[in-house]
Amino acid sequence: MKNKFLLGMAAACIAILSCNQGTDKQEQKEFVNTLEFAPGDEAKIAEAFLTLKDSSEIHLREGLYKFDNLSLAQLKHIQISGEGPDKTILDFSQQTQGGEGIRVTDTKNFTIRDMTIRDSKGDLLKINKSEDVTVLNLHAIWQKADSTSGGYAIYPVMCRRVLIDNCYAEGSSDAGIYVGQTDSAIVRNCKASRNVAGCEIENTSHAQVYENEFFGNTAGFLVFDLPGLSKRGGFVKAYHNYIHDNNIKNFAKAGSFGTYWGVGNASPGSGVIILAASNVEIFDNKIENNNSSAIAIASGLAVDDKALEKINDNYFPISSHISIHGNTMTMSDKFPEPAYEHHIGKLLVGIEQMLNASDKERKNKRIPFIMYDGISSNILNQGTKANPDSLCIRQEGDNIFVNADLLNMSKPTKWHPSTDWKDYSCN
Amino acid sequence: MRKIFFVVIGLSAFVALLCWIESCRDNIHLPTSAKTEFVFKDKLSEYNFFKGELRNLNPSPGVTRYELATPLFTDYAVKDRFIALPRDKSIQYTSNGVLNFPDSTIIIKNFAYRNVDNRKVMIETRLLVKDPADKNWKVMDYLWDSTQKDAVKHITGAKIPITLLDDDNNKISTIYQVPNTNDCKRCHYSTGNLTPIGPKARNLNTILEGHGANQLAEWVSQKMLVGLPDLSQVEKMPNWKDSVHYSVTQRARAYLDINCSHCHTKGGDAMNTGLFLEYQEQDKQHLGIMKSPVSAGGGAGGMNYDVVPGDATHSILAYRMNSTEPGTAMPELARSIVHKEAVHLIVQWINEMKQVKK
Numbered sequence: 001m002k003n004k005f006l007l008g009m010a011a012a013c014i015a016i017l018s019c020n021q022g023t024d025k026q027e028q029k030e031f032v033n034t035l036e037f038a039p040g041d042e043a044k045i046a047e048a049f050l051t052l053k054d055s056s057e058i059h060l061r062e063g064l065y066k067f068d069n070l071s072l073a074q075l076k077h078i079q080i081s082g083e084g085p086d087k088t089i090l091d092f093s094q095q096t097q098g099g100e101g102i103r104v105t106d107t108k109n110f111t112i113r114d115m116t117i118r119d120s121k122g123d124l125l126k127i128n129k130s131e132d133v134t135v136l137n138l139h140a141i142w143q144k145a146d147s148t149s150g151g152y153a154i155y156p157v158m159c160r161r162v163l164i165d166n167c168y169a170e171g172s173s174d175a176g177i178y179v180g181q182t183d184s185a186i187v188r189n190c191k192a193s194r195n196v197a198g199c200e201i202e203n204t205s206h207a208q209v210y211e212n213e214f215f216g217n218t219a220g221f222l223v224f225d226l227p228g229l230s231k232r233g234g235f236v237k238a239y240h241n242y243i244h245d246n247n248i249k250n251f252a253k254a255g256s257f258g259t260y261w262g263v264g265n266a267s268p269g270s271g272v273i274i275l276a277a278s279n280v281e282i283f284d285n286k287i288e289n290n291n292s293s294a295i296a297i298a299s300g301l302a303v304d305d306k307a308l309e310k311i312n313d314n315y316f317p318i319s320s321h322i323s324i325h326g327n328t329m330t331m332s333d334k335f336p337e338p339a340y341e342h343h344i345g346k347l348l349v350g351i352e353q354m355l356n357a358s359d360k361e362r363k364n365k366r367i368p369f370i371m372y373d374g375i376s377s378n379i380l381n382q383g384t385k386a387n388p389d390s391l392c393i394r395q396e397g398d399n400i401f402v403n404a405d406l407l408n409m410s411k412p413t414k415w416h417p418s419t420d421w422k423d424y425s426c427n
Numbered sequence: 428m429r430k431i432f433f434v435v436i437g438l439s440a441f442v443a444l445l446c447w448i449e450s451c452r453d454n455i456h457l458p459t460s461a462k463t464e465f466v467f468k469d470k471l472s473e474y475n476f477f478k479g480e481l482r483n484l485n486p487s488p489g490v491t492r493y494e495l496a497t498p499l500f501t502d503y504a505v506k507d508r509f510i511a512l513p514r515d516k517s518i519q520y521t522s523n524g525v526l527n528f529p530d531s532t533i534i535i536k537n538f539a540y541r542n543v544d545n546r547k548v549m550i551e552t553r554l555l556v557k558d559p560a561d562k563n564w565k566v567m568d569y570l571w572d573s574t575q576k577d578a579v580k581h582i583t584g585a586k587i588p589i590t591l592l593d594d595d596n597n598k599i600s601t602i603y604q605v606p607n608t609n610d611c612k613r614c615h616y617s618t619g620n621l622t623p624i625g626p627k628a629r630n631l632n633t634i635l636e637g638h639g640a641n642q643l644a645e646w647v648s649q650k651m652l653v654g655l656p657d658l659s660q661v662e663k664m665p666n667w668k669d670s671v672h673y674s675v676t677q678r679a680r681a682y683l684d685i686n687c688s689h690c691h692t693k694g695g696d697a698m699n700t701g702l703f704l705e706y707q708e709q710d711k712q713h714l715g716i717m718k719s720p721v722s723a724g725g726g727a728g729g730m731n732y733d734v735v736p737g738d739a740t741h742s743i744l745a746y747r748m749n750s751t752e753p754g755t756a757m758p759e760l761a762r763s764i765v766h767k768e769a770v771h772l773i774v775q776w777i778n779e780m781k782q783v784k785k
Contacts, residue, residue, distance in 0.1 A: 047583045050608050071609040073616075096586070097604050099726075099759045105612070105696070106619060122754035123724070128696070129619075150754055151724020157699045174724040181699055202721075226721055228701035228712045252725070260731045261719030304719070310712065 031057040031079065039063035046070060052078065060115065062087040068094050069120070071103040078107060082115030085139040085168070092120035100126040100150070104133075113137050120150050127156040135164045142171030145194040147251050152178040153195070156185070158230065165189055173252055174263050175200035175222070179207060181230050187212060196252050197222050197263045198243075201236050203229045203314070209238040218338075219270035220246040220290060222263065223277045227300065227310035227317070234279040243271045244288040247336035260343070265303045267292045267345035268338035271329075274319055276300040276307070281323040287330075287369075292339045292348045294329040294369035297322055297391065302373045302406055303344075308380070318377045320389035323426075327395065329369040351404050351417050359419075368399045368419055373406040386423040393424050455489050457513050457531045458558055465558040467567040471578040476511060476535055482549055482575050484537060489514065491651060493642060495625050496633040496664040497681045500766045501538060502603055503593045505547055508625070509535040512651060520654035522662070525623050526631075530559035534623055540591040543598055550587060551605050552578050555615070555623050564621040566611040582608045594768065601763045610760050618694035628655075629662035629706075630685070664706065667772065679776035680706050682769055686758060702733060715744055716780075726755045736780035745773050 032055040037045050042065055048058055049070050055077040062083045067090060072078060082088025092101035101120030104110055104127040113136035117124050124140045127133050133156055140153035151174035156162045162185040169176030169192040176192035177199040179185045185207040191214070192198035198214030200222040201207045214220035220243035225233045252264045266273055269292025274280050276299055287294045300307030300317030307317035335352075339345030352367040370393060377388050393401060401421035408415040456474040458465040468474055471481065478485045486492055490511045498506060511533040512518070519527035528534075534555040539547045549571040556565045569578035570585060584607030590600045615621045631642050638645065643661065646652035655661070665673040667682040684706040690697035691704040700721050703713040712718050715733030720726075720743060728746045739745045747757035749770045756762065 043583070046607075050582050071607070071613075073609045073612045095753050096602070097753055097760060097763070098610075099754060103609075105609075105616070120754075121752070122726070128699070147725050147729075149725070151722060151726070155722075157722070172724075174722070178722075180722065226719070228718060229721065230698060230701070252729075261727075262721070306717065 031055050031077070033057070034059065036061065039065050042067055054078075057081060060088045060090070063089070065090045066094055067092055067101070068096055069098050069101055069103065071105070072107060072110070073105045074107070075110070076108045078109070079111040079113070080115075081111075081113050084114050085116045085137060088115040090115060090117045092117065092124070095121040099123060100155075102126070103128070105129060108132060110134070111136065115139075116141065119143060122150045123152045123155045124150060125154050126152070127159060127162075129158045130156070131160045133159050133162045135162075135167055137166045139168040139170075140176075141169070145171035145251070147173050149173040152176075153192075154178070155180070157181055160184060162186070163188075168192070169198075170194050172196065176217070178202065179204045182207075183231070186210075191215075193217060194248070196250055197266055198246065200224060200263065201233065202226065203231055203233045204236070205231070205234050207233075207236045209236070210240045213242045213244075215242070215244045215246065216248065217246045218248050218250045218268050219263070219266035219273055220244070220287075221271070222266065222273045222275070223280050224262070224273075225276040225278070225300075225315060226262070227304075227307065227312075227315040229314060232314045232316070233277055236277065236279070237281045237283075238272070239282075239284045241285045242288075243285055243290065246270060246290045247292075247338070249338035250342055260303060265344055267342045267348055269293065269336045269345065269348075271295060273298065274322055275303070276315070276317045277319055277322075278316065279321045280319075282327065283324070284326045286328045288328065289330060289332055291332045291334065291336050292345055293367065293371045294331060295324060295327070296371045296373075298373040298406075299375040301375050301379070318375065318379075318389055320377070320391075322390075323392045323394075324370065325392075325394035325426075329395070329397075331366050331369065333366065347404075347406070347409065350409065351402060354415065354417055355402065355419065365399050368402040370395070370401045372401065372403050372424070374403040374417075375407055379407070391424045392426040393421060394427050455487055455511055457511060457533055458556060458560070459531065461530075461559045464560045465556055465565060467554070467556075467565075467580055469580050471552050471569040474511075474533070476509065476533075481577055482571075484509075490535070491646075491649070493626070493631065494633070494635050495630045495685070497630065497667040497685045499625070499685055499761070500769060501761045502601060502764050503540065503591055503599070503766075504550070504603075505539045505541060507537040507539075509537075510626070510651075511535065517651055517653045518646070520628060520652060520656070522628060522656075525627055526652075528557055528623070528626075530557050530562060532557045534626065540589055540603070543590055543592065545592060545596075548589070549575055549578070550589075550603060551581075553611070555621075564615070564623065566608055566615060566621065568605060568608065568611065570605060581605070584610060599764055604761070604763055606760060613696050613760060614689045614758075616696055617689070617692070624689045625685070627664075630664045632658070632661050632663045633666070667769075675772065675776050675779060679772050682772060686769070690758070724754070726757075728755065734777055734780070737778060737782035739774040739777040742777050745770065745777060748773060 034057045036059045038061045057079040060082045099122040102125045107130040109132045111134040116139040118141045142149035149171045153169035153172045153176045155178050157180040159182045164187045166189040172195040175197040176195035180202045182204045187209045188211050190212045193216040196218045198217040198220045202224045223236050247269045271287040271290035271294040273296045356364050402419050404417045454475050490509050513531040516529035537552045539549045542548050552569040554567045568581050570581040571578040585605040587603045589603050647655050665677040665681040667678045683704040688705040691702050702715050718733045727743045730743050733744050734742045750756045
């Protein structure tokens with residue numbers, strides 16, 4: 001009896017050792033259940049999503065899959081994988097109901113990787129109220145980039161600990177990569193093109209955005225806080241990104257030139273926009289050829305005259321503690337055409353004209369790279385403090401900064417935009 | 428060994444006899460085990476919720492029909508609602524939110540439509556089960572078969588082409604959307620758990636047609652409900668169609684509560700929008716008044732505010748209720764056609780709202 005027991009133990013040991021050889025096998029062992037499907041299995045896949053148990057992987061082999069929509073809810077330790085963005089393609093053009101192509105709610109430890117998802121009616125991938133989310137090597141695209149596209153391509157919201165790595169987003173009528181009301185997020189090694197906004201970090205705290213390329217959008221990268229939401233953003237760092245050539249028309253909605261909320265306010269030609277956000281650091285980026293504004297710092301009052309009434313624990317409309325340093329910035333010699341038709345674009349054009357009209361020495365230079373709306377917390381207490389909201393700008397070169405004095409823009413005699421930035425410099 | 432066997436047989440026979448004598452509720456199949464997870468039956472008929480022909484929905488003893496003051500709209504569907512309570516157990520009254528149902532309760536909701544011959548055609552039956560094993564509510568859908576004799580367990584949802592009669596007997600052809608089990612969870616989700624939506628005291632506080640007494644009072648007399656205070660103390664949800672007893676605002680807010688607030692509430696699926704439409708909500712920003720959307724994208728139709736007082740044409744709320752386009756239509760689920768009577772009410776509510784100075 002004893003001998004048999006020992007023999008069994010030895011066999012078990014060998015089995016464990018042999019299983020541990022090779023990383024592939026180890027990865028498979030990570031999940032209790034692994035399900036594999038091929039094109040044609042769409043009905044089975046939809047059912048598998050609905051009946052999935054904790055600790056499962058769904059692997060989709062190479063090919064084109066057509067879905068109405070897919071959803072996952074209340075699960076732990078799940079991975080949805082393909083064989084690469086150019087091999088495994090999920091098409092949602094048949095969507096007839098609901099707000100998104102893939103919807104993930106209330107999960108812990110969720111990963112989606114190595115595939116393309118495309119052409120849903122609403123958002124492409126929405127991940128709601130989840131923890132430890134990884135989106136890896138995923139392409140999320142609308143092949144036709146116009147106002148009929150859904151809002152967001154990759155859309156984690158109200159999550160904790162999100163990693164978006166090596167992804168591509170195209171064609172969104174709002175933001176390609178959008179992280180909303182989330183705590184702790186990383187967006188890295190991603191690209192976003194032909195969206196209204198390439199990437200947007202909104203009411204999200206502790207976000208790091210690095211080694212990305214946002215190009216060919218209306219606006220490259222946004223850090224926004226909006227009123228009335230579940231949490232405040234802040235502590236956002238963006239560095240080593242290449243943000244360039246974001247000059248296309250704001251197609252947030254057909255028939256109008258941008259609505260007056262969210263990305264509708266992004267002027268064509270915007271590199272980076274910081275709106276009503278705090279503790280944001282933008283450094284060591286290449287911000288090139290965004291031809292209305294390289295970096296704009298604005299308060300909620302710039303887009304909403306009721307913003308002060310909306311102050312609460314989760315919202316403060318004045319941007320503060322903004323640090324900008326070491327970026328390479330260039331701009332071409334004129335605004336992009338669509339900026340002239342956009343409500344904020346028109347303001348930027350007006351600022352450039354005013355600066356050049358009032359100072360011949362400028363010799364018709366472009367609007368400075370960094371546009372600050374000049375609406376500070378002095379407005380709350382009729383204060384006169386210089387730089388009360390702790391802007392800190394450390395940039396080499398000429399034509400760096402303008403305080404646009406936006407509040408007085410509609411009163412020509414009082415309006416004095418100024419390029420003097422000694423109060424904001426921490427050189 | 429043998430002795431025990433006989434004792435067991437004897438006891439079982441005794442219990443069976445007792446049940447038979449009392450025309451026992453235990454006929455109905457409700458969850459019994461606190462140890463193992465409840466397993467849904469394959470067919471609706473297996474629960475014995477109904478006597479006689481299943482499609483007549485004639486409730487067995489222990490199954491009680493109920494109605495809501497203001498119901499959720501689902502493509503003009505005809506709905507029948509029932510509660511199956513475990514034997515000798517009662518519902519505990521709560522003033523706020525869903526009543527406190529005992530473990531093993533099953534809530535049954537049947538969906539049918541009136542076809543062009545004005546005959547009731549069964550589509551689906553949805554069950555919400557409070558599983559004693561983990562105290563959680565669970566959902567399952569049963570799809571009626573083509574013979575209309577029984578309904579079969581169905582988790583993946585379905586699209587069913589139908590031609591129905593609306594409330595004015597207009598013929599409408601549509602693709603009725605049977606939800607999949609995750610769709611069910613979307614609306615029945617609140618702060619991490621599944622929950623019923625309709626059976627809140629305020630929404631049950633009504634007199635059913637053909638009944639003399641208030642529904643909640645009837646439940647007390649049937650020992651189904653305990654803890655009910657004097658009815659004057661119980662909130663009352665307006666009937667959204669009753670323009671005699673309720674103002675436009677009351678009716679509109681009741682409709683929005685029942686049709687929207689299961690998601691548009693703190694902790695609900697649409698919490699991220701900051702638009703909260705519960706009946707008691709008073710914050711203008713949360714009610715959408717001059718509130719910009721957050722993540723509506725193109726669904727906002729290029730407009731700037733959820734509700735512009737005095738101007739329904741430029742209010743996103745009315746626009747989205749009046750659409751059937753995915754990505755725009757609200758609610759996102761359970762509606763493939765526009766509820767025109769409701770849109771009319773909401774438009775009236777917004778247009779009669781006092782304009783704000785811009």
